[in-house]
Amino acid sequence: MSPHRPAPLVRQARTPRDGIPEATVARLPVYLRALTSLAEGGVETVSSEELASAAGVGSAKLRKDLSHLGSYGTRGVGYEVDYLVYQISRELGLTQDWRVAIIGVGNLGHALANYGGFVSRGFSVAALLDADPAVIGHTVGGLTIRPVDDLERVVAEEDIHIGVVATPAGSAQHVYDRLVAAGVTSVLNFAPVVLDTPEAVMVRKVDLSTELQILAFHEQRRLATRLAADVRRTAVDGDGGHAAEVAT
Amino acid sequence: MSPHRPAPLVRQARTPRDGIPEATVARLPVYLRALTSLAEGGVETVSSEELASAAGVGSAKLRKDLSHLGSYGTRGVGYEVDYLVYQISRELGLTQDWRVAIIGVGNLGHALANYGGFVSRGFSVAALLDADPAVIGHTVGGLTIRPVDDLERVVAEEDIHIGVVATPAGSAQHVYDRLVAAGVTSVLNFAPVVLDTPEAVMVRKVDLSTELQILAFHEQRRLATRLAADVRRTAVDGDGGHAAEVAT
């Protein structure tokens, strides 16, 4: 209920306090995925060049990223795939299982609950909650949907570490506040709102609308410059008629 | 010696070429949402401080961001909400409608297709495609699912600007290639793979798995430091007891 944040100096997502830069952390899952894929293909060793190419980054960046974890890797040879998989997994905390609760089992929450495969090893959906009496009690992906009023109890009983907010925008802040009050310190937010996060809680946002708008910006820019080019060309041609198809 | 490395690697679609920094573009949708919300609340004018607070950023950052669009805003007063909404919408290209095709109508694609409301003004889902004969022909959100084999034709007929890849990981690259070949230059990828994007195409990725792993990293770190603190305290207490077995 506090519309204004009193402290703009809150340290939120930035974690320069120790070792690993945030940008590197954000790339580790990508490396891990590429490595897992390589391991399944029977590859035992990769060079930074190969792995970087598989992960879609530059090799220097990859080496610097990995160097933050330690000096795994052998000069003249590369990195042992299995070992690196283990090290990254350990660093990301995937050696233990994180219990996730999804709040809001609408279209999106439903999809997330059923997406067990794509939530790779290390996570398990342990609870589904919703406010709508019409869906409470139904079973999705082997879990029974429980009423959101029981949120605090569910978090405690199921030992929830991560909350996924998939509610409508209007309920998101309230649900978030209750999650935090119940002791959850990591939240993934799908609701299209800016959550007020005064506490030392890690919040990450997934926002389709924002992503589309960013795409639209670039698409529009592309069209604008192409159009300008056409106009310029037409002017130079002195062709007062219809702007022709500019095939290239 | 380093033989000439012919890999400058500028293939990524970074666009610092002119005006607006990428980081700013990524925040404009957030500002727009906050402004729209304010406008609905009847607010006519906001200061950078207020808007920044609503958007969860610092006021200086917000002012600098907006200054990239132009000098809207009046000193001593603030920004006129409606005007700013229009300017940001225009800059983001939301004054026209972008036609979106969703490829892959599984759990996620289904949810996206029904999420018409949360895809705010400026976008319309114009086509649904899938490879599974079992779902082709079904109607979701008022659209009939068409076979993915017709992708090229659908893109042309429906004048698709943006492709949303919601297929399984294995099909994503293939679908992406076909989209690009069909002339789509903006793609939003939900599949957990790194797409090989050699062309000047704008690709953005939404990846639940990655987000969860980043949360897990911080959560683990939090637990680790807390645990370390407990151990330290126990040691200081001189209690040689059984307190913890965190030795590893």
Next chain:
DNA sequence: TCGACTTTGTGCACACGTTCACAAGTGCCT
């Protein structure tokens, strides 16, 4: 009209992230 007050827009310094280039290791081959 003038002065006090408010808020924008921005120059500047700093922090963070990326890329280059190469010395330091490592294994293979002769």
Next chain:
DNA sequence: AGGCACTTGTGAACGTGTGCACAAAGTCGA
């Protein structure tokens, strides 16, 4: 054993993004 080809790890340069602090520019009241 010694040289050679290869690859990592990293110092240094560069570019981008952020936050501070303040002059410029506007409003409002007397």
